[in-house]
Amino acid sequence: METSASRLRIVLVGTQHPGNIGSSARALKTMGLSRLALVAPERFPHADADAMAAGAGDVLASAERHATLAEAVADCRLVLGCTARDRRVALEPLAPREAAARAVEAAGSGAAVAIVFGPERTGLSNEDLHLCHAAVHIPADPAYSSLNLAAAVQVLTYELRLASLAAESAGDGAELGRSLASHAELEGFFGQLAQTLDEIDFHKGRAPDSAMRKLRRLYLRAGLDAKEVRLLRGILADAQRMASLGRSGSR
Amino acid sequence: METSASRLRIVLVGTQHPGNIGSSARALKTMGLSRLALVAPERFPHADADAMAAGAGDVLASAERHATLAEAVADCRLVLGCTARDRRVALEPLAPREAAARAVEAAGSGAAVAIVFGPERTGLSNEDLHLCHAAVHIPADPAYSSLNLAAAVQVLTYELRLASLAAESAGDGAELGRSLASHAELEGFFGQLAQTLDEIDFHKGRAPDSAMRKLRRLYLRAGLDAKEVRLLRGILADAQRMASLGRSGSR
Numbered sequence: 413m414e415t416s417a418s419r420l421r422i423v424l425v426g427t428q429h430p431g432n433i434g435s436s437a438r439a440l441k442t443m444g445l446s447r448l449a450l451v452a453p454e455r456f457p458h459a460d461a462d463a464m465a466a467g468a469g470d471v472l473a474s475a476e477r478h479a480t481l482a483e484a485v486a487d488c489r490l491v492l493g494c495t496a497r498d499r500r501v502a503l504e505p506l507a508p509r510e511a512a513a514r515a516v517e518a519a520g521s522g523a524a525v526a527i528v529f530g531p532e533r534t535g536l537s538n539e540d541l542h543l544c545h546a547a548v549h550i551p552a553d554p555a556y557s558s559l560n561l562a563a564a565v566q567v568l569t570y571e572l573r574l575a576s577l578a579a580e581s582a583g584d585g586a587e588l589g590r591s592l593a594s595h596a597e598l599e600g601f602f603g604q605l606a607q608t609l610d611e612i613d614f615h616k617g618r619a620p621d622s623a624m625r626k627l628r629r630l631y632l633r634a635g636l637d638a639k640e641v642r643l644l645r646g647i648l649a650d651a652q653r654m655a656s657l658g659r660s661g662s663r
Numbered sequence: 664m665e666t667s668a669s670r671l672r673i674v675l676v677g678t679q680h681p682g683n684i685g686s687s688a689r690a691l692k693t694m695g696l697s698r699l700a701l702v703a704p705e706r707f708p709h710a711d712a713d714a715m716a717a718g719a720g721d722v723l724a725s726a727e728r729h730a731t732l733a734e735a736v737a738d739c740r741l742v743l744g745c746t747a748r749d750r751r752v753a754l755e756p757l758a759p760r761e762a763a764a765r766a767v768e769a770a771g772s773g774a775a776v777a778i779v780f781g782p783e784r785t786g787l788s789n790e791d792l793h794l795c796h797a798a799v800h801i802p803a804d805p806a807y808s809s810l811n812l813a814a815a816v817q818v819l820t821y822e823l824r825l826a827s828l829a830a831e832s833a834g835d836g837a838e839l840g841r842s843l844a845s846h847a848e849l850e851g852f853f854g855q856l857a858q859t860l861d862e863i864d865f866h867k868g869r870a871p872d873s874a875m876r877k878l879r880r881l882y883l884r885a886g887l888d889a890k891e892v893r894l895l896r897g898i899l900a901d902a903q904r905m906a907s908l909g910r911s912g913s914r
Contacts, residue, residue, distance in 0.1 A: 435811060435814070438809075438810075438811055438814070439810075439811075439814055441804070441807045442803045442804060442807055442808060442809060442810045442814075443803065443804060444803075444804035444806075464811075466809065466811070467807055467809055468807065550821070551824060551825065551828060552693045552694065552695075552824075553692070553693060553694060553695035553824070555695075556692045556693055556718055556719065557693060558689075558693060558717065558718055559689075559690075559693045559817075560686060560689055560690075560715075560717070560817075562814070563686070563689070563690055563693075563813070563814065563817040566810075566811075566814040566817050566818060567817060567818065567821050570801070570818050570821075573802060573803075573804070574802065577802060608902075609898065611905075612898070612901040612902050612904070612905045613901060613905075614897070614898055614901045623894060626890075626891065626894055627894070630885055630887065630891050630895075631885070633885050633886070634881055634882070634884050634885035635884070636881065639877075640877065640881050643874065643877055643878070644881075646865070647860065647863070647865055650863040650864060650865045651859075651863050651902040651905070651906070653863075653909075654862075654863045654864075654902070654905050654906040654909040654910075655902075655905040655909065656909075657908070657909030657910075658904075658905040658906070658907075658908030658909040659905075659908075
């Protein structure tokens with residue numbers, strides 16, 4: 413079945429180290445992708461590719477082989493090339509996040525999309541960049557910007573997965589998650605907290621407002637849910653019970 | 664000179680493949696980081712580590728060595744552990760992006776921060792997770808969620824770099840801000856809280872672990888500063904005093 417994910421392919425051009433092909437296959441599979449296309453890899457198949465693929469041998473086994481990038485992206489409506497900065501080819505520069513959003517949107521509307529990575533030593537040739545519609549730059553430290561090829565694939569596939577998940581959840585809304593305590597629940601807790609501080613003689617003559625202000629701020633920051641409020645009130649109730657015994661005991 | 668980046672460290676615990684240590688060093692350096700801490704690596708130094716580090720040999724050479732995770736994060740006020748989902752340890756779950764934002768914010772306010780990765784085969788032990796303030800989950804495909812260790816480090820360091828760049832461009836805004844409580848301060852508070860719950864007879868025969876786990880999560884989520892920890896401990900001390908009077912009173 414064709415899915416949005418199946419319309420997203422990662423293309424590796426002229427890869428030199430077969431281990432990077434295997435690591436890239438693993439990166440794809442962990443991020444929910446399965447289409448890997450190889451353009452003229454130097455050595456493939458290879459034991460290093462199999463070893464680095466780990467549990468993603470299926471992605472490796474079904475990788476497409478092409479002689480040229482033009483052939484690998486012939487059916488694609490969007491082709492994004494990953495490059496280091498400051499290339500001579502004037503392509504629109506995209507951050508990985510923007511690139512992923514654009515790729516997922518295009519795939520969602522039925523287009524085939526390719527994200528392309530060049531050889532380890534040289535990156536994509538100018539000729540191959542001419543086949544790309546925009547350039548993706550990972551914002552590496554300019555002092556040492558040389559990401560490993562599979563690491564760059566991991567970053568891009570990670571962003572593709574986030575973009576896919578965001579697109580899915582924009583579809584069905586309704587975050588399950590924790591349900592935050594209501595205003596009334598919180599105020600009930602703060603009221604009991606203030607009373608408990610009195611009963612355990614916390615203030616010792618100082619004005620009670622300052623401590624309560626700090627405590628309110630702290631607990632509001634935590635974003636308590638209703639269960640947590642009940643837990644905290646249970647603790648306060650026991651402290652109050654002990655304080656009441658304490659007061660009668662010290663009488 | 665101490666910088667915000669120098670307060671962010673990546674900690675690898677019990678790494679089995681030295682190549683992953685080298686790849687992680689490269690990931691750090693490309694993302695503008697330099698502090699790598701190694702806890703009981705199986706084989707290090709090793710030729711595979713050197714080979715995979717490529718131009719990041721300096722990061723590898725200056726990597727710290729520790730016998731235990733506790734030692735590696737002793738000075739850290741924020742410790743984030745990367746794990747697969749659905750662990751039995753109930754830590755606040757963070758997406759890489761949230762984790763990076765929190766880490767960069769804490770480092771910017773002067774706190775030492777650690778992001779911790781466990782051994783390849785097993786991940787972090789429950790014991791090591793207990794040293795962490797929150798858990799980071801990379802949103803991998805549940806059908807195959809096994810990221811390579813160095814790939815996971817690349818994802819987190821990439822998010823740290825984005826968060827750092829965002830913080831820089833948000834202007835040197837010179838946030839004076841709160842100074843977060845240290846790990847030791849927090850553990851001192853949790854110890855006293857557990858003792859107080861006993862003394863006010865909160866558990867009433869139930870296992871105490873569940874309540875303490877929920878309370879830890881709640882207070883860690885709040886990001887307590889040192890003053891707030893002192894305030895909460897003052898309240899606990901008064902509750903303990905009352906409980907002691909109560910026990911003698913009810914005798």
